[in-house]
Amino acid sequence: MNNHNLPLSVKLKIYIKSKLAYVWSKYHVAPRYYIVIPIEVTINKKNEKFHASIINISRTGVFIETNQKLPKGTVITLHFTFQQEEYCLPVKQISDHTIINSNGIGAKFISDKFHGDPTEAVNQLIETISNMVPPVPVQGS
Numbered sequence: 778m779n780n781h782n783l784p785l786s787v788k789l790k791i792y793i794k795s796k797l798a799y800v801w802s803k804y805h806v807a808p809r810y811y812i813v814i815p816i817e818v819t820i821n822k823k824n825e826k827f828h829a830s831i832i833n834i835s836r837t838g839v840f841i842e843t844n845q846k847l848p849k850g851t852v853i854t855l856h857f858t859f860q861q862e863e864y865c866l867p868v869k870q871i872s873d874h875t876i877i878n879s880n881g882i883g884a885k886f887i888s889d890k891f892h893g894d895p896t897e898a899v900n901q902l903i904e905t906i907s908n909m910v911p912p913v914p915v916q917g918s
Contacts, residue, residue, distance in 0.1 A: 807835040808912035810903070816857040820847070821867075831855070832876060833913065836903050838885040839868060840876055847873075847882060852892070860905050867892035 783791075814831040818841070829843035839855070847853070851870045858864070868884035875881070888894040 807837045808907070809833050809835040810906045810910050810912055812906055812910055814857055814859055816841070816855045818843070818845070819854045819856065821852045821854060829881070831857070832879055832881065834903070834906065836886075836899055838871075838883060839866075840879075840881055840883055842879040842881040844880055845882075849873075852887065853884070854892075859902065862901070862905075864898055864902060866895045866898060 811833045812831070814834075816829055816831055817826055818829050819826050827843065827845050829841050829845065831839055832842045833840045841855070847870045849870060849872070853868055853870065855864065855866045855868060867887050869887050870882050870884050872883040873881075874883060886895050886899055888896060
């Protein structure tokens with residue numbers, strides 16, 4: 778879209794909305810739930826497997842307790858059964874860190890043509906978990 782012929786006030790509104798959308802996307806935090814779920818992890822490119830545990834989860838990502846070291850950006854699939862439902866959720870490793878004395882990796886759920894769209898399954902899982910445990914309070918609230 779060519780903005781050159783728009784009045785300055787309209788250009789300013791477009792600019793502000795785009796900046797607000799960017800800030801919101803960077804700082805909006807989905808409610809996170811602490812819950813321990815044993816999982817089997819498959820390293821997709823190598824087809825290697827290891828056992829680990831989900832320690833906390835949100836609609837956007839998960840913290841996995843493990844001593845397994847993975848290169849940043851590694852795509853893995855989490856396989857587990859929770860409340861009699863089976864899940865296979867693709868995630869991308871984004872960090873190595875420690876939470877409450879648990880070493881592990883932070884990962885975000887991914888959706889693309891190669892791994893499918895886990896959104897419905899993640900939403901179902903979070904709905905089930907949210908009826909069992911309260912969300913972790915966000916710092917500052």
